[in-house]
Amino acid sequence: MEYDHKAIEEKWQSRWEQQPDLFHADVDPSRPKYYLLEMLPYPSGTLHMGHIRNYAIGDALARYKWMRGYSVLHPMGWDAFGLPAENAAIKNKRPPREYTLSNIAHMKGQHRRFGFSYDWSCELATCEPEYYRWNQWFFLKMLERGLAYRKHARVNWCPKCNTVLANEQVVDGCCWRHEDTPVEQRALEQWFLKITAYADQLLDSIAQLEEGWPERVLTMQRNWIGRSEGARIDFRVADSGEPITVFTTRIDTICGATCVILAPEHPLMEKLTAGRPDLAAAARRLAESQQGRDPADLVKEGIFLDRFAINPFNGERLPIWSANFVLMEYGTGAIMAVPAHDDRDYEFCKKYGIRVRHVVVPTEDQATSAGLAFTEDGVLINSGPFTGLPSDEARRNMTAHGRERGFAEAAITYRIRDWGISRQRYWGTPIPIVHCPKCGTLPVPEDQLPVLLPLNIEITGMGGSPLRQVPEFLHVKCPRCGVAAERETDTMDTFVDSSWYFYRYCDPRNDRQPFDPAKIRYWFPIDQYIGGVEHAILHLIYSRFFTKVMRDLGLVANDEPVKRLFTQGMVIREGAKMSKNLGNVVEPETIADKYGADTARLFSLFAAPPEKDLDWNDAGVEGMYRFLARVFRFVTREHPAGDGSADRQVLRKLHQTIRKVTEDFETRWHFNTSLAAIMELVNELYQQEANVSAAVMEQTLPALVLLLAPFAPYTAEELWAQLGRQGPVMRVPWPSFDPALAAEDEAEVVVQVNGKLRGRLTVPKQTPKEELERRALADPKVRAHLDGKQVVKVVTVPDKLVNIVVR
RNA sequence: GCGGAUGUGGCGGAAUUGGCAGACGCGCUAGAUUCAGGUUCUAGUCCUCGCAAGGGGGUGGAGGUUCAAGUCCUCUCAUCCGCACCA
Numbered sequence: 001m002e003y004d005h006k007a008i009e010e011k012w013q014s015r016w017e018q019q020p021d022l023f024h025a026d027v028d029p030s031r032p033k034y035y036l037l038e039m040l041p042y043p044s045g046t047l048h049m050g051h052i053r054n055y056a057i058g059d060a061l062a063r064y065k066w067m068r069g070y071s072v073l074h075p076m077g078w079d080a081f082g083l084p085a086e087n088a089a090i091k092n093k094r095p096p097r098e099y100t101l102s103n104i105a106h107m108k109g110q111h112r113r114f115g116f117s118y119d120w121s122c123e124l125a126t127c128e129p130e131y132y133r134w135n136q137w138f139f140l141k142m143l144e145r146g147l148a149y150r151k152h153a154r155v156n157w158c159p160k161c162n163t164v165l166a167n168e169q170v171v172d173g174c175c176w177r178h179e180d181t182p183v184e185q186r187a188l189e190q191w192f193l194k195i196t197a198y199a200d201q202l203l204d205s206i207a208q209l210e211e212g213w214p215e216r217v218l219t220m221q222r223n224w225i226g227r228s229e230g231a232r233i234d235f236r237v238a239d240s241g242e243p244i245t246v247f248t249t250r251i252d253t254i255c256g257a258t259c260v261i262l263a264p265e266h267p268l269m270e271k272l273t274a275g276r277p278d279l280a281a282a283a284r285r286l287a288e289s290q291q292g293r294d295p296a297d298l299v300k301e302g303i304f305l306d307r308f309a310i311n312p313f314n315g316e317r318l319p320i321w322s323a324n325f326v327l328m329e330y331g332t333g334a335i336m337a338v339p340a341h342d343d344r345d346y347e348f349c350k351k352y353g354i355r356v357r358h359v360v361v362p363t364e365d366q367a368t369s370a371g372l373a374f375t376e377d378g379v380l381i382n383s384g385p386f387t388g389l390p391s392d393e394a395r396r397n398m399t400a401h402g403r404e405r406g407f408a409e410a411a412i413t414y415r416i417r418d419w420g421i422s423r424q425r426y427w428g429t430p431i432p433i434v435h436c437p438k439c440g441t442l443p444v445p446e447d448q449l450p451v452l453l454p455l456n457i458e459i460t461g462m463g464g465s466p467l468r469q470v471p472e473f474l475h476v477k478c479p480r481c482g483v484a485a486e487r488e489t490d491t492m493d494t495f496v497d498s499s500w501y502f503y504r505y506c507d508p509r510n511d512r513q514p515f516d517p518a519k520i521r522y523w524f525p526i527d528q529y530i531g532g533v534e535h536a537i538l539h540l541i542y543s544r545f546f547t548k549v550m551r552d553l554g555l556v557a558n559d560e561p562v563k564r565l566f567t568q569g570m571v572i573r574e575g576a577k578m579s580k581n582l583g584n585v586v587e588p589e590t591i592a593d594k595y596g597a598d599t600a601r602l603f604s605l606f607a608a609p610p611e612k613d614l615d616w617n618d619a620g621v622e623g624m625y626r627f628l629a630r631v632f633r634f635v636t637r638e639h640p641a642g643d644g645s646a647d648r649q650v651l652r653k654l655h656q657t658i659r660k661v662t663e664d665f666e667t668r669w670h671f672n673t674s675l676a677a678i679m680e681l682v683n684e685l686y687q688q689e690a691n692v693s694a695a696v697m698e699q700t701l702p703a704l705v706l707l708l709a710p711f712a713p714y715t716a717e718e719l720w721a722q723l724g725r726q727g728p729v730m731r732v733p734w735p736s737f738d739p740a741l742a743a744e745d746e747a748e749v750v751v752q753v754n755g756k757l758r759g760r761l762t763v764p765k766q767t768p769k770e771e772l773e774r775r776a777l778a779d780p781k782v783r784a785h786l787d788g789k790q791v792v793k794v795v796t797v798p799d800k801l802v803n804i805v806v807r
Numbered sequence: 808g809c810g811g812a813u814g815u816g817g818c819g820g821a822a823u824u825g826g827c828a829g830a831c832g833c834g835c836u837a838g839a840u841u842c843a844g845g846u847u848c849u850a851g852u853c854c855u856c857g858c859a860a861g862g863g864g865g866u867g868g869a870g871g872u873u874c875a876a877g878u879c880c881u882c883u884c885a886u887c888c889g890c891a892c893c894a
Contacts, residue, residue, distance in 0.1 A: 216811065216889080223810085223890060230894080248894060261894095298892075330893045337894090343808090344892055415893050536889085606832070607819060613887095615819060623832050626847095633847090663823085673821065676831035683831090686848085750827050755875050757827060795874045801826055805874050 001636040001722075003629040005596030008718045013112060022728060023117045025071040027522045034070040035523045036062050037502055037562075039531030039539070043078045043125075045103040047110045049571040049578060050532070052588045053604040053614060056711075057568055057669070058530050059116045060605065063710040064665050066117070067734040073523055075505040076111065076118040078104050080127035081494045083161055083177070086427045086466075089459040096427045097455055100127055110589065114597045115713050117730065122508045126497035127427070131504065133450030134514040135496050136432040138546070140443050141553055147194045150441060154265075155420055157186040163424045164190065166493060167417050169538070191431055191490070192418040195545045199225055199414045202544055205559055212564030214611075217536040224537045226415025231399045232332060233408040235260050235309040237272070238317055244268060244309055247331030247413055250341065251402070252394035255383040256359035257336040258349060260309045261302065261321045263328035272305050272320065279305060286324045300325045300348045311336075312407040313398070314384060323348060331413050339373065346373040359383050360391060419542065421493040426459055426466035428491030436478035436485040445479050451487070465489040498539055499546040502526060502561065520556050525563045533567040540565070566669070569613040571604070578616070586616055595625040598712035602628065605671040605711055628715050631682055631708065634689075635701050635719045644693035650684060654700050655742035657681040658735050661707050671711065678707055703735045747799040751776045753785040754805060761802075769796045776802040 016022055025033075038058040041051060062074040078100075085096035092099075104125060111118065124131055142148040156165040158175035169176045170183050195202075203225045206218050230249035237244060244260055262269060264287035273279040282303045289301060302323030309318050318336075325344060326335055339349035340358040349356060360378040377391035386394050402408020422431065430451040432444035444451055454473045459466055467473055467489035478485040500514070506523045507515035540562075547561040570577055573584040591600040603624040608614040660677040664670050681704060685692075692700070702723055709716035709729045720729045744765060749772055751759040759781045763772065773794050776782055782804070789806035796802045 219811070220889060226893065228893075246894080250894080300892080325892050325894095327893065332894095335894050342894070344894075347892095413893080533888085609820085612813090612820095617819065617833070619833050620819065621833095627832080630847090668823075670821095670823085672819090673823095673831080676821075679831055748827085752827090752875075760827080793874060795826090797826060801875085803826080803874050 001633065003632040003715075005598065005628075005714070009113070009115070009597055009714050012714050012717045013115070016115075016728070017112070019728070020121065022730075023074065024119045024121055025073055027519055028071050029522065031069065031071040033073070033523060033527075034062075034065045035073045035526045035528075036065065037075065037505075037526050037529050039529070039535065040077045040079045040498065040501060041107070042082060042084070043080055043100055043103040043107055044084065045106055047107055047114075047588050049586055049588055049604065049616060052114065052600055053571055053610075054530060054532070054568055055111075055114065055116050056601040056604050057566075057610045057671070058528075059601070059713075060671060060710040061528065061665070061669070062117050063713060063730045064734065066730045067706070067709070067732060069733070073122075073505070074118055075122040075502075076116070076120070077122075077124040077501060077505065078107075078126065079494065079498050079501075080104065080125040081132075081428045081491075081497055083163075083425065083427070086425060086459055089427075095455065096459070097127065100125075100427075113592060114588070114601065117713070122505045124501065124504055124508050126494070126501065129450045129452055130509075130511065131501075132429040132453075132497070134500075134504070135429040135492060136444070136449050136451060137446065137514065138496075138500070138549075139492070140432060140446060140449075142193060142549060143443055145549075145552075147197060147549060148191060149194065150189060150191050152187060153190050153192075153420070154185050154187050155190055156183045158183055161425075164188065164420060164422055166420050166495070166538075188422070190420050190422040191433075191488075192420050193545075195419045195542075196414060196416060198545055198548050199227065199416055201548055202416075202541065203227055205544075208560055209562075209565075213562075214533075214565065214567055217533065217540065217565060217567065220536045221541055224416060224541065227412060228414075229410070229412050231395075231402065231408050232411040233312065233336070233402060235311065235318070235336065237320070238308040238310055240271075242268065242271065244320070244334050245332045246334045246336045247411060248336060250338065250391075250395075251398045251408070252377075252380060252383075252386075252389075252391045253338040253341045253359055254311065254313050254336060254398065255380075255386075256338045256340045256357045257311055257316075257318060258339060258355050258357060259319045259321050259337045261323045261326050261335050261337050261348075262305075263326040263333040264322050264324060265328045266322070266333045268334075269322060272307055276306065279303060283322050286322060289324050298324065300344070300351060302348060302352060304352075312402065312405070319354070321352075329417065330415070341373050341375055343373050343375060357382065363390070419493075419545075421496055422490040423493055424465040425491055426453075426457065428494060429453075429496065430467065430473075431488045431490055431492055433488035434476055434479055434485050435488065436481065436483065438483055439478055439480045439485075442479055448479070453491075465491075467491070495538060495542050499542045500550065502529075502543075503550070503556070514555070517555055517557075520558075524556065524558045525561055528564045528566060529562045530566045530568060532570070536567070566611070568610050569608065571614050571616055573616040575615075586618075591621060595621060596628075596714070598628055598715045599625045602675065602712055606675045607672065609668075609670045609672055627679060627682070628712060630686075631704070632715060632719065634682065634685060635705065636722050639689060639692070639694070639697050641694040642689070642691045642697075644691070644696065646688035646691035647693050647696045650688050650692050650696060650700060651741050652744070653681050653684045654703055655737040655739075657707065658703065658737035659739075659742050662734070662737065665710075675711065678704070681707075705729070706732060706735050749776075749799065750801040751779060751782050752801060752803040753782060755803060756785075758782050758785050765799055767798065769798060772796050772798065772802050776804065 036058060038054055062072055065072045080100050085100045088094055088099050089096045139148055156170050158165050158181060160178045160181045165175060173182055175181045175183055209218060228249050230247055231251045232245050232247050234243040234245050264283050269283055273283060302321045305320045305322060307320045309320050311318055337345040337349060339346040339356040341360055359380055359382045361381055362378045380386050380389050380394050386398055399408060399410050430453055432451045434442050434444060436442055454470050457470050474486055476485055476487050503515050503520060506519040510516060543561055550556045551559060576582050578585045588600055603621045607620055657677045661674040664674040705716050705719045717727055717729050720727050746762055747765050749761045749763055750757060759779045761775050773796055786806055791804060792807050793805040
């Protein structure tokens with residue numbers, strides 16, 4: 001029978017669709033559960049190969065888990081808010097909602113075509129009021145707890161997106177979506193979520209993730225949080241006594257401080273430059289030189305403020321400077337410069353002729369680095385009573401000393417900043433806030449949620465928040481006093497939507513709460529999350545933050561949302577990421593038309609292990625098609641009843657294959673090797689067809705089909721039916737292997753002389769060492785290499801090798 | 808600059824625990840099938856010397872440990888990724 005992928009796909013697609021419960025699992029405490037999640041896609045309109053690969057990996061696992069008897073939650077939804085819909089609206093005059101929904105419909109069709117086993121009964125789209133009302137609800141809960149707040153802040157602005165970006169969305173000083181567009185700084189009233197309140201928890205509970213998350217992602221998150229321990233120290237301005245607070249991790253070097261440097265925007269700058277318009281102007285220029293900075297090539301510049309500060313440790317008068325490399329956003333916005341022990345300070349002080357004083361020297365066993373400054377720990381000199389102490393001890397003593405005298409305290413600073421969520425765009429969740437001229441900024445009462453996004457709106461892309469242009473949205477009565485007031489017109493960052501969507505999947509139609517906590521207790525944590533590494537910090541840190549807030553709200557019991565994370569590699573072609581610009585895109589639909597969905601899935605699993613980048617290769621796809629057709633032909637054809645002389649061999653191969661594929665599922669997911677093993681089995685069957693008894697053939701073929709089922713579900717389902725078996729194949733138990741049948745009863749033992757291969761012995765398994773050595777030394781080929789030499793030593797590893805060392 | 812990953816035939820990759828380097832697939836070569844092409848089936852395919860039997864070399868490079876190294880250690884080169892004035 002010929003392999004007609006089109007007919008097979010169409011047949012099973014419609015059969016599967018007639019069984020809506022096929023991929024649905026209820027809460028069932030009597031069975032082990034498995035929550036498998038792939039990152040929800042933005043509905044751009046078409047699936048690309050990266051999606052197919054992502055879902056093929058997930059689907060193989062989902063089907064395998066079903067066959068192993070798990071209750072599997074495998075949902076899919078749509079990250080449906082966001083800029084592209086709005087841009088399309090500007091360009092094509094298509095309403096964002098209509099555009100988005102039609103994209104979703106199209107992509108859902110593609111999903112079905114590829115045969116992914118999603119439970120569509122929990123499908124959700126984040127742009128629907130039933131979903132985003134809970135974004136608003138979470139926002140109000142955070143507001144109540146002081147975790148959402150508004151402030152006037154300098155923020156990152158992308159002139160192409162016409163909106164604010166979170167710090168996490170700025171890449172190399174440019175917008176994450178427009179890599180050639182430098183981010184500008186603007187001062188705006190913005191809403192923030194206080195992720196910094198959870199900085200310590202986010203850092204500490206990384207320990208819980210070490211087993212199941214890639215180390216790389218955890219390292220990135222640790223760096224992003226950027227905790228550093230140190231001290232805050234007050235330097236007083238000479239004459240006025242005004243304190244300048246600096247943060248340092250190296251209080252042990254404080255006696256080497258030779259100046260104090262403020263960020264140009266530091267609040268004290270105004271006072272310190274009072275009466276000196278020349279300095280004030282220079283400071284403004286400094287601040288500007290930071291703007292749109294490409295951090296790599298910013299030249300350090302500074303000005304002397306003609307004022308002095310007193311070092312509280314040794315009473316020295318230090319000049320006060322302002323410099324562009326000191327950041328207002330980090331620490332206290334002021335530093336003490338210790339040029340002898342910090343490379344940046346050294347560079348700055350050298351440039352301006354500020355003196356350098358060494359206060360830490362390397363210990364004897366420490367190699368002195370050839371660097372400009374000695375930045376490592378050592379032993380203190382020139383530090384009054386602290387001289388002679390090692391750095392770490394000095395830090396403790398000096399901090400304690402400063403605390404006693406009231407001018408210093410231990411302090412911890414984080415690199416992570418609060419999450420700015422205001423976006424001056426239309427297609428997002430409205431922030432549920434009313435600005436009343438009398439009562440100020442008020443939350444929309446919970447019972448008035450959702451604040452609906454108006455749909456009758458023309459998007460122009462010009463001039464600020466589009467919602468300001470919609471009078472019936474904008475004008476509202478104050479919920480407290482009833483006077484005319486205005487709604488907040490900014491919408492939320494779409495990363496809010498994706499920070500908790502996986503909870504909603506468990507209870508997607510709940511209209512009283514975001515979800516029923518009892519259902520969460522059954523399904524959570526997510527057993528396996530699969531997605532691209534590009535979300536290592538953005539989405540994955542926001543999600544962890546949301547979970548901790550939800551835990552504190554009593555909604556969930558788990559501390560972390562995701563037990564195991566898998567980051568799959570990219571799909572590349574001709575050495576580059578697939579992109580329209582490069583013209584190297586392969587459309588999944590094209591492949592599905594020509595070779596079928598199973599072929600596309602199989603190739604994306606076979607061409608590389610899933611965590612590595614996959615090099616798309618058209619000829620390789622043909623190979624996969626050939627393989628499926630070869631399996632199909634073999635399983636569906638009549639087999640002559642053989643004499644059974646190859647039964648043992650074929651059964652052994654079968655059970656070895658089952659063992660191999662099962663192991664791959666249970667450990668590292670190297671499905672490329674699983675498929676290679678299945679191919680070997682098929683090759684063996686072709687070769688031994690005539691020598692296999694009918695009985696063995698009858699047990700081998702169904703097992704082969706089951707092994708293939710997680711990878712090529714259409715073909716497997718059809719073959720299962722062709723074998724006269726009852727499906728669906730994903731409800732059939734996974735084949736088990738018999739170790740006795742899988743075991744080899746003979747071993748090929750390699751004989752080496754001085755590590756070089758000189759012969760082979762075929763012996764029964766577990767042949768004793770002495771016997772192996774005897775036979776090795778008796779082998780004529782081996783003897784030829786021993787001629788005239790003296791045997792020094794013989795190393796024997798049973799069932800593996802004999803190595804004869806001669807001189 | 809700091810941190811991490813990777814480096815194996817013409818190509819994608821395998822070798823999971825120090826024990827036969829190159830499984831499996833692509834490509835290529837030959838044979839069979841076919842009017843021919845394609846399909847399918849079979850065999851071969853790391854490099855090199857040799858008619859052959861057989862030998863020599865080989866996992867980015869250089870050293871080392873070991874009876875034995877793709878695998879462990881040191882140094883080094885290349886590519887990719889992340890971070891980058893975070894005090």
